[in-house]
Amino acid sequence: xxxxxxxxxxxxxxxxxxxxxxxxxxxxxxxxxxxxxxxxxxxxxxxxxxxxxxxxxxxxxxxxxxxxxxxxxxxxxxxxxxxxxxxxxxxxxxxxxxxxxxxxxxxxxxxxxxxxxxxxxxxxxxxxxxxxxxxxxxxxxxxxxxxxxxxxxxxxxxxxxxxxxxxxxxxxxxxxxxxxxxxxxxxxxxxxxxxxxxxxxxxxxxxxxxxxxxxxxxxxxxxxxxxxxxxxxxxxxxxxxxxxxxxxxxxxxxxxxxxxxxxxxxxxxxxxxxxxxxxxxxxxxxxxxxxxx
Numbered sequence: 001x002x003x004x005x006x007x008x009x010x011x012x013x014x015x016x017x018x019x020x021x022x023x024x025x026x027x028x029x030x031x032x033x034x035x036x037x038x039x040x041x042x043x044x045x046x047x048x049x050x051x052x053x054x055x056x057x058x059x060x061x062x063x064x065x066x067x068x069x070x071x072x073x074x075x076x077x078x079x080x081x082x083x084x085x086x087x088x089x090x091x092x093x094x095x096x097x098x099x100x101x102x103x104x105x106x107x108x109x110x111x112x113x114x115x116x117x118x119x120x121x122x123x124x125x126x127x128x129x130x131x132x133x134x135x136x137x138x139x140x141x142x143x144x145x146x147x148x149x150x151x152x153x154x155x156x157x158x159x160x161x162x163x164x165x166x167x168x169x170x171x172x173x174x175x176x177x178x179x180x181x182x183x184x185x186x187x188x189x190x191x192x193x194x195x196x197x198x199x200x201x202x203x204x205x206x207x208x209x210x211x212x213x214x215x216x217x218x219x220x221x222x223x224x225x226x227x228x229x230x231x232x233x234x235x236x237x238x239x240x241x242x243x244x245x246x247x248x249x250x251x252x253x254x255x256x257x258x259x260x261x262x263x264x265x266x267x268x269x270x271x272x273x274x275x276x277x278x279x280x281x282x283x284x285x286x287x288x289x290x291x292x293x
Contacts, residue, residue: 001067002185005029005055005088006074007048010144011103014178015072016048022186029053029064055084061091068095070185074103077116079242085123089130099133099191101184103177106140106170106196107253107262114253115246133191135184139177140170140198140263141254143284146208151216158219163230164205167254168264170198173279176270183273195269200278202264208281215285227252 002019006012007028019026026048053060055075065071073088075081085102092100108120120138127134154160180197184190203211209222227248234244257263270278 001025001027002070002072003027003029003051003065003068004048004072005061006072006076006103009074009076010142010174011139011178011181012072012074014175015181018178018182019185020047022182024186025049027051027064027068029061055087056080058087058091061088062094065091065095065097068097070099070101071097072101072103072181072185077243077246082119082122082126086126089123089127089132092132093130097132099135099185100127101135101137101181101190102127103181104136104138106138106198106265107257108136108138109194110262112253112256114249115242116250117253135190135193135195137177137181137184138194138196139174140172140196142177143171143173143199143279143281146171146212146281147284147288150208151212154212154220159221159223160205160209161223161225161230161233162205163225163227163248163251163255165224165255166204166206166259167251167257167261168202168204168207168259169254169257170200170202170264170266171281172197172199172270173284176274176278179274180269187273195273196265196267197269198265198267198278200266200270200280202266203281204259211281211285215289 002024004012004016004026007016016026016028028048028050030050030052031054032052051064053064071092075084104120104124105117107117108124112118124136150160177197180195205222209220212220231244231248234247254263
């Protein structure tokens with residue numbers, strides 16, 4: 001039995017499908033309110049067993065892990081995420097889980113003031129020091145952010161705004177992250193592995209604008225703006241102070257990475273583990289076509 005924590009996320013939902021397709025028994029952790037309607041979220045297959053629990057409650061995690069051999073651990077960004085992940089790791093130790101696969105972030109093997117990355121670094125080190133057999137999966141920024149956030153933010157002049165500077169980022173499709181996690185959970189001999197998961201190319205936001213110009217059939221341009229302007233826009237969109245600050249901190253880190261730093265590195269993890277090429281932004285935009293209509 002494999003317990004998926006974070007099954008309502010894009011990665012988690014795709015992972016559940018991958019595992020069920022492989023004939024694995026899957027249990028998905030859901031919060032009490034989420035379990036009430038009995039409906040799968042974000043494509044979650046109905047064949048996955050569900051169990052109620054909360055990352056803030058270690059006892060509920062111990063109960064959820066009863067009879068579980070392997071655990072996939074992912075959570076949404078939150079000020080308490082480090083504590084949540086420690087709860088899950090401690091619960092896995094108490095229940096003698098045989099393998100824990102944790103979704104981290106690219107760059108979490110280095111020191112940085114960026115909140116998102118430093119929190120993942122802390123969690124990764126706690127897991128490595130726990131003595132649990134584990135795999136750490138470190139995906140880069142998600143390609144899905146482009147259709148879900150960037151396209152919707154294009155103004156009447158055809159411009160979208162971000163604080164990424166000239167940084168190049170090897171963005172990755174969430175489904176490829178799930179495919180790598182599925183291999184880590186089902187292929188023997190994975191304990192101790194660290195997988196950096198990226199797309200097939202490093203893109204600047206100017207590159208993204210060029211690709212959107214082709215996909216949308218109209219000129220699209222990228223404007224680099226100050227962090228404070230982005231932060232104010234995020235707050236205006238309803239994000240919390242913590243989340244807005246964490247996002248701007250992440251993009252500060254991307255700018256420090258520049259055109260050829262850690263965020264621009266392209267790994268062979270997806271093709272090496274899955275046997276197929278990593279999906280590109282062009283691939284994703286073609287799936288969503290015709291975007292211009």
